[in-house]
Amino acid sequence: MTQQSDSAAPIPSRTPLTEATAPTPSPFPRLAAPRPLAERRVWPRTFHDRLTAPLPGLRAVARFAREGAIRPGREGLADIPRLPFAPAPLPRVDARTVAVSWAGHASWVVRIGGLTVLTDPVWSRRILGTPARVTPVGIPWDALPRVDAVVISHNHYDHLDAPTLRRLPRDTPVFVPAGLRPWFRRRRFTRVTELDWWEAAELSGVRIDFVPAHHWSKRTLLDTCRSLWGGWVLTTPDGRRVYFAGDTGYGHWFRRIGERYPGIDLALLPIGAYEPRWWLSDVHCDPEEAVRAAGDLGARRMAPMHWGTFVLSAEPVLEPLTRVRAAWERAGRDRADLWDLPVGGSRVLEREPAVREPQG
Template sequence: MSHTVRPEVPPSAPPAAPAAPPAERSWPADFRDRLTCPIPDFREVVSVTWHGGFRPDVGDADRIPVLRAGLPPVGPGQTGVTWVGHATYIVRIGGLTVLTDPVWSRKIPGVRQRLTPPGLAWSELPPVDAVVISHNHYDHLDAPTMRRLPRHTPLFVPANLGRWFTRRGFTNVTELDWWESARIGEVDFDFVPAHHWSRRSMFDTCRSLWGGWVLSAPGHRVYFAGDTAYGERLRLIGERYPGIDLALMPVGAYEPRWFMHVSHLDPAEAVQACADVGARRMATMHWGTFVLSGEPLMAPLHEARAAWSAAGRNRADLWDLAIGETRLLT
């Protein structure tokens, strides 16, 4: 595996040209200077929890579409994406099988067990060529799932998160800052900014970075947003990476809005974010798996469809996949 690393630049500046990676990396004590909004404090969390902000009616769980049909073949020149659930996609691009924020666990800390099964059984996975992690929140970085991977699996992770993996025996871990890039074969893995934050315990707020990923191979380019609120960094991604074919965009976990707007897109913002990054197509995610917020379970899907239509975009370019469903870029 070869790496090309671009040095970090301020979010408002154009990215620098590729440069050789430094021999050793050093990171700041934290990345709070990358925040664009204050993150929720303890009193706000208690307030929204006490008033039922995270307890939607889950009676509609049986309406969440699930299609466990296995992995159809991906031919030469094609890119396939399969939604496993939440922010987990299987992206088959440039001859590689890549997992995004893999979570196969039935339950993650702090929330009820998943509403729907993973869209593909772990035993049906082909060999995994790489994993990309957007940030360290439990619904995006799942320790039990990571333990199921071979320890030599190439992992691409945000700045200062590498030690979490090396302590667990992983031997091929690449940490990247925003606008930096690594490569396997013909596929480039570029780490890009997001409007979000990181925390895994009471004592590590923003100690590691957060972001999204642009996967580029000859013929296709896919953007995986991870978690993000709305803001100017999305436009900058579109300027830096023209011709994005597909944006894997979060549309859920957005109510109550006064609390969630600093961390998550709502469906209308997701549609606008897709336009900002210049993507022709949008595949929905981050809904229908875990109860993380207060909107009705089916609202992310219905509101995303309405916003897409209101924006005058081609209905065929909205990939509102069922869990387990695959679509192909040809």
Template sequence: MWTGGFRARVADADRIPVLRSGLEPIGPQDTALTWVGHASFLLRTGGAAVLVDPVWSERIPGVPRRITPPGVAFGELPPIDAVLITHNHYDHLDAPTVLRLPRATPVLVPAGVGRWFRRRGFTEVVEFDWGDSAEIAGLTVDFTPAQHWSRRGPLDTCRSLWGSWMITGPQHRLYHAGDTGYGPHLAEIGRRFPGIDVAMVPIGAYAPSWFMRPVHMDPAEAVQAVRDLGAARAASMHWGTFVLTREPVTEPLLWLRKAWQDSGRDPGELWDLAVGESRVLPALGGADGSGERAVRGADPA
């Protein structure tokens, strides 16, 4: 039954927008977000390069192989100044990918996840509780709440923390929601961190709603989350890579666009990213006056 259901859900996988055109250069004060796939982002901001929840593997335990390739070849990445992990689920903490990184790479992780990295030879590992903050590579990084859970094996359920990340550079403020259900923590984060330029929010893995809603948002809830956060823009993630739940693979993007339109928000404030797509926020006061530029991929019909 699983195989048949999987085939039905991925029937439209070729309609998931993919754009693998490489990384365009940016200025030292520009900010660029590149969606690698699922919850994986490359963030270039303030002259630093940060990876969030990097997963380049074709397969992760417990689910079928990925249905779209990583949006950026691993060998094309710039030197990485820090890696941020939101929680220890396999689709966010991927051992084969992590082990491709230099062991001196600074790694910022939730409380209880540091031992996993230290046992694999990483030497710069910092564990965070909600509310903790650190300075790294010219950025201020804060660990903020999420409504989720953690587990890596059969005996460690919720033995480590989970959360989201706020990354504040000299020009821009970025928020990565990790995995989360919709809840009051989002408005509280928005009050504590005003002026979020881009919120990276999950829009997939929500069906069936009765089961998934406490820990995953659907697209309409993601739109409301962006409003609660007070973010100027939304960047979509956590869809179109691994088939984790029952919704059709293109449904999250189509529903997101409708919910955004229904909310009355400016369409230009929705970064409905293709896999591999980058969006760039120029330095404040940039000459183009547009506030962003983009390279677009094909959209599903």
């Protein structure tokens, strides 16, 4: 992958908070102050300068048309009945509990700091241009607690699903990449906060940081890279952290994120939709790269996602799971720290007494 230097994107000032700007003590003194919720902002017309690799040109498109390997063959699809699916009630939590539940693909129910946060919620059976999901949604919509916030990584249809979002009250706080607010405003959402890379907001004591990813955005023929893309770091007041990568290829941003947000307790990392590599390596991690990314991040635990739900690419449907388990073992990581959940599964992050201070 062609990598950009860290100067490729503007980084907000890291000037420490002062009494004039922060009348009350902040648990995040070395990071930029959170931006106001639902702030109106003006963005560049395009974010092409944030790409870490060129988008496919005509030659690549022609090769893709010739080879046509966009779905696994019959043998690769034969394991669909064996895909792990084990729906169960959501765990009981309190304000000091961190728990994650996998609804499928990149959709998680994250219970953190007393909040229920949905990541890239897709409860639809189908998304545009893709066969129906091969495993059902692991968490029924009516089994969800009140949704306190939604975070969106980017605007691709398998991450930004209008039918699912229509189920939410329009005053639900939504956190989105720069340039995506108009899409939500057209659908009458009233509390939409757009963030640039390395910026943050805060909701009920939980800090919500938007961080870079190796990806791109497009939803129509005319909006390529008109909005940003990235991942999210959720941090509790006592310093526990969950990182949601969204959709991303492997590259230098993982190391930078780990340096800026040390002590990530759990990384939700994509492991699927990676074949053919010549076409997808710049924008989708394969399982070995995801394990390497967890190491770059300094993450204590990893939960794989973005596999076993929609058939988006050519690898056999069970291959991501077998490869990520093997890569985790080769890396010498504790098996208990690989949270390879079935769709519908949950895990609770045990409390740790140490408070880790973020770095600027």
